[in-house]
Amino acid sequence: MSAPADRSPTAGPFDLTPPTPDQRAVLVERLSDEERHVLLSHGTEAPFCGGLLDNKKPGTYACRLCGLPLFRSGTKFESGTGWPSFTAPYENAHLKLVQDNSYGMVRVETLCARCGSHQGHVFPDGPPPTGMRFCINSVSLAFLPEGQPPARSVQDWVEEGAAF
Numbered sequence: 234m235s236a237p238a239d240r241s242p243t244a245g246p247f248d249l250t251p252p253t254p255d256q257r258a259v260l261v262e263r264l265s266d267e268e269r270h271v272l273l274s275h276g277t278e279a280p281f282c283g284g285l286l287d288n289k290k291p292g293t294y295a296c297r298l299c300g301l302p303l304f305r306s307g308t309k310f311e312s313g314t315g316w317p318s319f320t321a322p323y324e325n326a327h328l329k330l331v332q333d334n335s336y337g338m339v340r341v342e343t344l345c346a347r348c349g350s351h352q353g354h355v356f357p358d359g360p361p362p363t364g365m366r367f368c369i370n371s372v373s374l375a376f377l378p379e380g381q382p383p384a385r386s387v388q389d390w391v392e393e394g395a396a397f
């Protein structure tokens with residue numbers, strides 16, 4: 234558990250200050266019902282249905298709620314599970330990992346480190362080089378094509394993210 238103000242050296246140029254209640258209200262308002270269910274209520278989208286499953290374009294995958302970059306296209310791989318899968322986070326500091334004992338399983342849940350929204354789970358059965366498999370819901374992510382820089386702060390995302 235790192236405090237929001239604790240900027241680790243790996244956090245890069247991104248501002249990890251969580252959304253204010255007002256910012257959060259604006260951002261939640263933008264979400265679809267399914268996005269809200271997954272991001273805010275720990276839901277899981279149906280497999281093989283997510284819009285980003287087969288996306289192979291170069292770019293960045295950001296948290297759909299707050300815009301923090303969470304994954305890079307270069308680490309995405311075809312896992313066969315039906316959900317977008319990655320071998321590594323954008324930055325370790327951008328994901329929070331929490332043990333999840335729901336549904337009678339012991340899993341590790343991945344949350345956006347900035348806004349706390351649910352992204353998916355991580356399993357230790359991924360391919361090299363990390364051996365990790367971050368299994369993420371498409372609706373938890375916003376894809377930013379190469380050339381579109383991720384928003385640095387929540388406020389930038391509030392102002393720029395209207396297009397998503």
Ligand SMILES: [Zn+2]
Nearest residue numbers: 296299345348
């Ligand atoms: Zn977020």
